[in-house]
Amino acid sequence: MSLRHALLGLLAIKSASGYDLLRTFETSLAQVWPATQSQVYGELGKLTTAGLTEVSTCGPRGRKEYAITTAGRQELRDWLLEPQPPRVVRSAALLRFFFLGQLDRTEAAAMLHAEVEWATQYLAQLRAIETMTAKYDDELSRAGRLVLDYGISNTTAHREWARRTRQHFAAEADQDAGSAE
Amino acid sequence: MSLRHALLGLLAIKSASGYDLLRTFETSLAQVWPATQSQVYGELGKLTTAGLTEVSTCGPRGRKEYAITTAGRQELRDWLLEPQPPRVVRSAALLRFFFLGQLDRTEAAAMLHAEVEWATQYLAQLRAIETMTAKYDDELSRAGRLVLDYGISNTTAHREWARRTRQHFAAEADQDAGSAE
DNA sequence: GTTCCCATGTAACGGGTTACATGATTGA
């Protein structure tokens, strides 16, 4: 049910049309909670039926601007303050690592090396975004910086893990080579 | 499509029935790629139709043991060695953090404090599992340790981020209190 | 004999993705 809360959160910051929200999903939220066009329009309808949002203005080209209602703000607060938020994780990356043992040690080391490289590049991207957006001080930018910082921490940890694990596999590969002589 | 690869990966380690696989999903894979009973049985059927697995033995009580085929091993390898694995992230936790600005600073600090507490407890759990399983040396246990180590790194990073961010909000809350005097 | 565990399946529903479909407005 999180798309619902993503939309409520964005509308709590600022009223917007489905189209506007979609732009925000593409830019700010892409790495947090991606959503497609059909999903956004569909959910906006459901939210309005549920009384959590309402159409505040109708503009040109059939544009409908949505605003959050009092009930919507309450729902958002409840979600933000849930004492035991669900922690379901589903990570394709982790799954691949789980089965690393199916590759031979050299291949595994190479795969982890690629992982380190990816993390390095991704970190550079994140830092670039951080620099570029440092000057903005609106609500959305502050929120973005929060999760950007989170992403940087996590990616750094990811890279360090991949480095350690790679060395681990590389050492085993060396042993193999040594005993094969 | 990752459930498919999770099943192939497990069957590459050891032939098993749907029931066996389900047990493994509950224990080893719960924090990596959860799956339900109906999903597992359904996917085993599809995998067999696709020729990636086959029924190797029929035991008592209608038990069907599945084994991975050569085509299945190839598919697994391809997936493990994909040069550009998809990196789609969808994190409800991150989404909540994104909207932290909707709470007042004291509430936000409290929420982050709860996050630190959670991470601390979770880390203790992970370390306990690590200690308990240190003695095992089968393929599944080694795989488990790999992702356990990953989980520990990540959760540590998560906790440090939450601590930093909490202090950040707490400092702002103090300023508010100071200027209100 | 009855309870627990082994063991497999189906059906309904909701969320997410892709593709299709349409049309108004702006600016070059």
Added chain:
DNA sequence: TCAATCATGTAACCCGTTACATGGGAAC
């Protein structure tokens, strides 16, 4: 006038969750 952008919607399909449904075998 033509292209780009704004703007909204629907339909088909796949994946995942919950609940329902069934029955064999082992141990007590």
